[in-house]
Amino acid sequence: xxxxxxxxxxxxxxxxxxxxxxxxxxxxxxxxxxxxxxxxxxxxxxxxxxxxxxxxxxxxxxxxxxxxxxxxxxxxxxxxxxxxxxxxxxxxxxxxxxxxxxxxxxxxxxxxxxxxxxxxxxxxxxxxxxxxxxxxxxxxxxxxxxxxxxxxxxxxxxxxxxxxxxxxxxxxxxxxxxxxxxxxxxxxxxxxxxxxxxxxxxxxxxxxxxxxxxxxxxxxxxxxxxxxxxxxxxxxxxxxxxxxxxxxxxxxxxxxxxxxxxxxxxxxxxxxxxxxxxxxxxxxxxxxxxxxxxxxxxxxxxxxxxxxxxxxxxxxxxxxxxxxxxxxxxxxxxxxxxxxxxxxxxxxxxxxxxxxxxxxxxxxxxxxxxxxxxxxxxxxxxxxxxxxxxxxxxxxxxxxxxxxxxxxxxxxxxxxxxxxxxxxxxxxxxxxxxxxxxxxxxxxxxxxxxxxxxxxxxxxxxxxxxxxxxxxx
Amino acid sequence: xxxxxxxxxxxxxxxxxxxxxxxxxxxxxxxxxxxxxxxxxxxxxxxxxxxxxxxxxxxxxxxxxxxxxxxxxxxxxxxxxxxxxxxxxxxxxxxxxxxxxxxxxxxxxxxxxxxxxxxxxxxxxxxxxxxxxxxxxxxxxxxxxxxxxxxxxxxxxxxxxxxxxxxxxxxxxxxxxxxxxxxxxxxxxxxxxxxxxxxxxxxxxxxxxxxxxxxxxxxxxxxxxxxxxxxxxxxxxxxxxxxxxxxxxxxxxxxxxxxxxxxxxxxxxxxxxxxxxxxxxxxxxxxxxxxxxxxxxxxxxxxxxxxxxxxxxxxxx
Numbered sequence: 194x195x196x197x198x199x200x201x202x203x204x205x206x207x208x209x210x211x212x213x214x215x216x217x218x219x220x221x222x223x224x225x226x227x228x229x230x231x232x233x234x235x236x237x238x239x240x241x242x243x244x245x246x247x248x249x250x251x252x253x254x255x256x257x258x259x260x261x262x263x264x265x266x267x268x269x270x271x272x273x274x275x276x277x278x279x280x281x282x283x284x285x286x287x288x289x290x291x292x293x294x295x296x297x298x299x300x301x302x303x304x305x306x307x308x309x310x311x312x313x314x315x316x317x318x319x320x321x322x323x324x325x326x327x328x329x330x331x332x333x334x335x336x337x338x339x340x341x342x343x344x345x346x347x348x349x350x351x352x353x354x355x356x357x358x359x360x361x362x363x364x365x366x367x368x369x370x371x372x373x374x375x376x377x378x379x380x381x382x383x384x385x386x387x388x389x390x391x392x393x394x395x396x397x398x399x400x401x402x403x404x405x406x407x408x409x410x411x412x413x414x415x416x417x418x419x420x421x422x423x424x425x426x427x428x429x430x431x432x433x434x435x436x437x438x439x440x441x442x443x444x445x446x447x448x449x450x451x452x453x454x455x456x457x458x459x460x461x462x463x464x465x466x467x468x469x470x471x472x473x474x475x476x477x478x479x480x481x482x483x484x485x486x487x488x489x490x491x492x493x494x495x496x497x498x499x500x501x502x503x504x505x506x507x508x509x510x511x512x513x514x515x516x517x518x519x520x521x522x523x524x525x526x527x528x529x530x531x532x533x534x535x536x537x538x539x540x541x542x543x544x545x546x547x548x549x550x551x552x553x554x555x556x557x558x559x560x561x562x563x564x565x566x567x568x569x570x571x572x573x574x575x576x577x578x579x580x581x582x583x584x585x586x587x588x589x590x591x592x593x594x595x596x597x598x599x600x601x602x603x604x605x606x607x608x609x610x611x612x613x614x615x616x617x618x619x620x621x622x623x624x625x626x627x628x629x630x631x632x633x634x635x636x637x638x639x640x641x642x643x644x645x646x647x648x649x650x651x652x653x654x655x656x657x658x659x660x661x662x663x664x665x666x
Numbered sequence: 667x668x669x670x671x672x673x674x675x676x677x678x679x680x681x682x683x684x685x686x687x688x689x690x691x692x693x694x695x696x697x698x699x700x701x702x703x704x705x706x707x708x709x710x711x712x713x714x715x716x717x718x719x720x721x722x723x724x725x726x727x728x729x730x731x732x733x734x735x736x737x738x739x740x741x742x743x744x745x746x747x748x749x750x751x752x753x754x755x756x757x758x759x760x761x762x763x764x765x766x767x768x769x770x771x772x773x774x775x776x777x778x779x780x781x782x783x784x785x786x787x788x789x790x791x792x793x794x795x796x797x798x799x800x801x802x803x804x805x806x807x808x809x810x811x812x813x814x815x816x817x818x819x820x821x822x823x824x825x826x827x828x829x830x831x832x833x834x835x836x837x838x839x840x841x842x843x844x845x846x847x848x849x850x851x852x853x854x855x856x857x858x859x860x861x862x863x864x865x866x867x868x869x870x871x872x873x874x875x876x877x878x879x880x881x882x883x884x885x886x887x888x889x890x891x892x893x894x895x896x897x898x899x900x901x902x903x904x905x906x907x908x909x910x911x912x913x914x915x916x917x918x919x920x921x922x923x924x925x926x927x928x929x930x931x932x933x934x935x936x937x938x939x940x941x942x943x944x945x946x947x948x949x950x951x952x953x954x955x956x957x958x959x960x961x962x963x964x965x966x967x968x969x970x971x972x973x974x975x976x977x978x979x980x981x982x983x
Binding site: 279281300307394446448449457622627630634658 | 724728742743745810811839840842843847927929943944948949951
């Protein structure tokens with residue numbers, strides 16, 4: 194019988210060592226050969242859009258097609274919106290990564306590490322007309338005269354209400370002023386058992402709702418010169434209102450509100466009114482058409498003195514980190530994106546609105562039924578919101594018409610000032626939703642505002658020291 | 667017989683190559699582990715120290731040293747103080763519960779019964795599942811609208827009517843009411859650590875010499891006395907290891923709080939690791955985030971020393 198050959202320790206260590214070295218070296222031998230195929234490249238990092246067909250059926254193919262036409266190897270990576278801040282921070286710290294990174298909230302804190310986009314904005318305005326002011330205020334730092342990002346579009350944040358419930362309560366056209374949410378929303382909760390859904394939690398939508406309320410009550414975190422003005426009688430009035438609203442019209446689910454709660458509550462038939470983009474309605478159209486048909490929209494609700502503002506729901510901001518070696522390609526792609534924003538609006542099922550309303554509609558087959566007489570994005574916007582191309586059979590096609598002039602009642606985080614890094618940190622650490630929630634849970638509104646002011650002033654002072662925020666107090 | 671062209675191992679040893687020198691080979695083999703620890707733990711730790719003394723932000727990670735400003739700012743921040751307290755409370759409470767439950771489970775698993783393998787498998791499941799996936803499962807369990815736990819309570823008549831034990835509302839709102847949210851976070855931490863603690867306790871109980879227990883039984887010691895005088899003292903070192911491991915895992919955990927509550931409602935479930943993330947990464951203040959995270963270090967260092975000492979004592983046992 195043949196004796197089995199023994200493996201000596203020496204042989205084992207040699208073989209294992211060679212294996213490890215081979216595994217480490219192999220990728221460096223093979224991968225660069227593949228990469229050398231394209232002369233230029235462009236790596237884009239974008240969020241996974243709330244409307245899945247936007248990525249799959251449009252954006253990815255659109256970017257690749259542009260790359261092919263311009264001799265650029267384009268890679269598009271999608272990540273969850275919650276991962277964008279940490280991923281960007283990691284890439285900036287490492288000094289390598291994507292050439293273009295798309296954020297859906299202001300990115301002012303990255304100003305020292307990103308390129309000035311002034312030339313892109315200038316060129317875009319030359320070709321496509323004026324950029325919407327709310328887009329400019331969320332991409333430009335007036336203190337340093339620096340465009341830290343380029344904003345090609347944004348998303349409307351209307352009120353969505355269940356018409357049948359509000360009709361029974363005697364307000365079929367939905368709420369008009371914030372007080373209606375207590376008067377009629379409270380009545381719906383008592384008589385029909387359906388609550389309102391406005392988040393008072395540590396997340397995105399609650400942050401925007403709190404800001405909308407403050408602005409509609411003629412108050413804000415900062416003034417136009419970036420001085421903190423939070424602690425004033427109007428903020429106390431707004432905070433006291435939120436405490437009443439919670440008591441009369443809502444249930445404790447709002448303290449655990451998440452980014453998907455709007456969709457869940459609406460689809461489950463457990464919300465008479467929510468503050469959200471039309472994505473919740475679009476989801477309902479696909480999952481529960483009978484509820485979708487009952488969903489109608491309102492513009493910004495008005496406060497006690499007639500002011501009404503909502504926050505943009507999403508603001509698209511592309512940054513080019515300073516480490517990027519493909520700056521020209523990145524800028525060209527952004528201009529191409531603006532040029533084709535009609536397709537972005539359509540592919541997102543009207544979730545995306547343009548930053549350049551006067552941009553002309555390119556000729557040829559655009560992937561949607563041509564709108565007669567439409568020459569600019571403004572014409573398309575008006576036509577589609579007047580007659581929703583995505584309405585279900587038998588559904589009222591004109592229910593989005595109230596959103597046609599949304600840019601008049603929509604504004605930016607940081608309003609009436611710019612979206613500076615201090616506003617960003619106040620947003621990220623949930624100061625405002627917690628101020629509202631504290632009052633809703635029984636704290637005196639004045640105390641809740643004072644606590645929020647303390648946190649806010651500390652944050653502003655810190656960023657002011659870095660020269661990125663203006664103002665004095 | 668060995669041919670001259672095929673030298674024996676002894677001949678190789680005589681040549682004194684590195685592969686045949688025990689000390690050198692040991693160093694060579696341990697080198698990757700040392701390098702890994704230095705690169706993955708040592709370097710980030712030094713970086714965190716430097717960041718905490720600087721004014722670095724996510725957008726400007728350059729190091730300009732500003733002394734202890736970030737530590738002073740953290741201590742002055744009421745949210746940080748709440749997060750610090752929560753971190754201790756959540757850790758100690760959950761690990762105390764874990765030790766009690768794991769002892770009960772380990773005792774049960776020592777006994778022979780039908781389907782024991784299945785029970786062991788089920789107990790180990792939470793440990794094998796990724797923590798983020800498991801916590802997302804719990805998120806649904808605690809959902810404000812679709813919670814299965816609420817459905818069961820409603821079905822049993824304990825929720826949803828005016829006379830119900832838990833009130834007339836349709837849901838418990840587990841993550842919307844501070845007390846329930848805190849309990850939920852602790853419960854998920856218990857669920858997560860329990861399998862490891864059970865296995866460790868099981869190993870400890872199995873190692874107790876049977877003759878000691880039998881001798882105590884012959885001497886007429888009651889089950890309680892046997893537990894207090896034999897089982898607990900003999901398993902104390904290994905139970906301590908289970909406890910300390912649990913402390914490390916829970917004290918540093920971000921996932922459970924981040925997925926379940928994001929620190930809410932109103933920061934009532936905020937812990938040091940989640941506040942580090944919100945302040946340092948989402949808020950952009952990298953330096954402040956680093957300073958907050960370093961407050962965990964003294965506790966973890968002490969725990970690590972205890973674990974090593976306990977491990978040595980366990981070896982003696």
